[in-house]
Amino acid sequence: MDVPWLRPYAAWLAWLDTAPRDARTAQRLERLRQRPGAASSVPTFVPHERLPPGEAYEAFIHRTGQVPTRDNAHDAFNGLVWWRFPATKARLNRLQAAEIARLGIGGRRGPVRDALTVFDENGALLHAPPALWAALRSRDWRTLFVTQRAWWREAALVLFGHALLEQLQQPHKALTAHVLCVPMPAPPPDPEPNAHGDGAGPHPWDAVLAATLDGWSAEAWAAKPFTPLPVLGVPGWWPDNAHASFYDDTRVFRPARTPKPSEAGGAGALATL
Known part of the structure; x- marks a missing residue:
């Protein structure tokens, strides 16, 4: 398939x-x-x-x-x-x-x-221009998928979570990945065998990611350094998202939650990611 x-x-x-x-x-x-x-x-x-x-x-x-x-x-x-x-x-x-x-x-x-466990089961990795990262982190879905749609030609998304890959055997709109907030390097250019990560051997991002995670503390993980991404909203990943109205469904494309005062500054350990 x-x-x-x-x-x-x-x-x-x-x-x-x-x-x-x-x-x-x-x-x-x-x-x-x-x-x-x-x-x-x-x-x-x-x-x-x-x-x-x-x-x-x-x-x-x-x-x-x-x-x-x-x-x-x-x-x-x-x-x-x-x-x-x-x-x-x-x-x-x-x-x-x-x-x-x-x-x-x-x-x-x-x-x-x-x-x-969240990352192992449901994680994803992303290389994308800064404008897409900014929109993703703020859950500005309209900017991410409509206004800045052309930038997705410069992006690459790889699903890491095996439970998410299993669920995508029966795709539905609400399936959401947890994107690790560590921007990945650009994929090798075509016609490199691993240009899309589908050649022999480990994925080109594996060593980079593992080395990055080696420097993380338990506190960094406990802060859950992810941002949600409804994967079938990614341009080219699902035919229906060619229409801008696809993103009007707020049950899936939810706006960012306003943090409570007690939560302010709680992710300081991840400020440099």
Whole structure:
């Protein structure tokens, strides 16, 4: 299926589809290890029943270098993101494991693990001109998608969250990514094999992103450094958004919330992002 959100994973999906029909998802993901350019640092994918009862999923990955994998689309997309963003996924896993070791497993994840999970499940990465970033951060949807629409020719959006990729198997207008507030570098120019992130090996943004996140504190994550983006509003991502009226739906394209006085200045740790 040639849709914009799958293009960074298209070559890997095609390789996955060569597996025997009766192969389990972990086996299919392991086949990608044979693909030219595949990163050797990606952990091993194993059937989900290898996860011992009572052990946290992220702690198990960190301890064993194995990813428990169920036979469903959600975990298949998770594996694909591991292959495309191995350094970033490993960094997120280390942070999750450190929080689990520090706080244990309770009824709630806590603010740091919650933010890490939001990005892992629903995150997105964006390269865009400053005018688009400014409109996105202020949730000025009209400027972002209508007035400044031509600037999207200079932009590139890559979905990182595997749950979001799964949900987009049945697209609907309300699907919203959490864009990490770290502008990505420009993609390599055509005809570079990775020009759209769909060639062999890790995605061109993986090393840059992982290095950036290495410098982040727990407090920076706890502040949830994301901004929402209804992905089917991106020009070229959905036919209906060619009409400006598409963006009049305030149930999806919600205006920015006015912060409470107690929240003012709460994101100081992210001021330099």
